[in-house]
Amino acid sequence: MRVGGWVGGLILGTALLRLGLAWAVGLGVDESYMVAAGREMAWGYFDHPPLSWWLSAGMARLAGSEAAVVVRLPFIALFALSTWLMFAWTRALFGDRAGLWAAVALNMAPVLGVTTGGWVLPDGPLVAALLGFGLCLHRAIEGGAWRWWLGAGVCAGLALLSKYTAVLTFAGALVAVLTLGRHWLARPQPWVAGLVAAAVFSPVVAWNAAHGWASFAFQGGRAGMRKLDLAAPLVTVAGEALFLLPWLWLPLAVLWARALWRGPAERAPWLLAWLGFGPIVLFVVISAWSPRVLYHWAAPGYLFAFPLLGRWLAGRLDARPVAMRRALAGTAGFLVVGLGLAAAELNLNLVPLPGDPLRQGLDWTPLRAALAGRGLLARPIVAPSWADAGKLGYALGGDPRVLCLNADCRQFAFQAHTARDVVGQDVLILAPRQDEARIRASYGALFAEIEALPPVEFALPGRPVVAIGAYLGRGLRDLPR
Secondary structure: OOHHHHHHHHHHHHHHHHHHHHOOOOOHHHHHHHHHOOOOOOOOOOOOOOOOHHHHHHHHHHHHOOOHHHHHHHHHHHHHHHHHHHHHHHHHOHHHHHHHHHHHHHHHHHHHHHHHHHHOOOOOHHHHHHHHHHHHHHHHHHHHHHHHHHHHHHHHHHHHOOOOOHHHEEEEEHHHHHHOHOOOHHHHHHHHHHHHHHHHHHHHHHHHHHHOOHHHHHHOOOOOOOOOOOOHHHHHHHHHHHHHHHHHHHHHHHHHHHHHHHHHHHHHHHHHHHHHHHHHHHHHHHHHOOOOOOHHHHHHHHHHHHHHHHHHHHHHHOOOHHHHHHHHHHHHHHHHHHHHHHHHHHHHOOOEEEEHHHHOOOOOHHHHHHHHHHHOOOEEEEEEEEHHHHHHHHHOOOOOOEEEEEOOOOHHHOOOOOHHHOOOOEEEEEEOOOOOEEEEEEHHHHHHEEEEEEEEEEEEEEEEEEEEEEEEEEOOOOOOO
């Protein structure tokens, strides 16, 4: 079989696995929040640019369903595209076999092949757009045809329409252009590409301008100075390695650093190294003073080291074919078995954990019947946090709407109907993760009275009863500040 056939089989096989996982596992907290808060289409959103929100909401409207497997379909399809782009770009740089193994390795990295590859998150469209940008930029620098520069501009705009951190890749791209093709800056092509990217991104700027630059301020504030901790960068690197798999992260990091060290004489590795430089370096540095850095943020940087890894794997397979094939097969088996066991534990609750944290990975669709059976759907429903409002709001399908009663409501604060609209009314407070003492401490001054109701109980797979705290808040006086 030719290499292209193997890549096609890889794309089909991994897509089927992701579809199975999407069917077996409900939406997590962040996914539920994005689907519930994203039902109102907008040019921008508080947490992230709109592309991932549009994808999930558009798919739900097209299919007439918000089932987990349905809203995840666009992200599964995008990662199939990402796999092909990784193969195509690496093949153009280092040959067919390197392209195949780069695509295989991409699907083996959990933070990319699992979460980015099938969850309702901004990372799916971001990765596809960044790979398209890298491929077009490489072609543009080396050949200069207008179509490649325009393609780079469109992909850059789509990346920015997915996640703000894409700007870090573009900063590295500028360094690469300055060192590999400075003469292009005297020509119109890169500047027109920049204008195209700005035009694609312009709806986000317009939305932020109309909403007090809320999204820009929120994301920028995550890098703010807290307490200096010089050990934190080591923890961040360890977390990144864990998310990528340590035995994949190590060669990725070494190959990336080697490409940077050898300089622009090796043009393709140098371009890849600088495209990945910003996310790989910046988040490790920032973590020294900001505890808000999440380990998956650096993944788009390591993304550009996978072509280098593909070339290295192709060479190692020539030198030690049996050992390398066993290692790759073992990694694939580890992932498939691990994900199967995780899905089984989630649905069957074979090893019950204190507080049952895994129930957040199940869809709470029986909640509506439980509320209806007690006549609790007539009043406005509020939740203590944006995360709870997302989980409850997704379970209820948007009718009734679940409002967020918190000073930090994220996107729920920018919807047409918010908790401000029910001031003066009696509301039902549903609190999945807070006890009565905390509810009274948080909301006692906001209501004329809070009456504790019997918990709302419903069944989930492997769990005979799930109980959610329920309270009747009489006469909402004000909102949390």
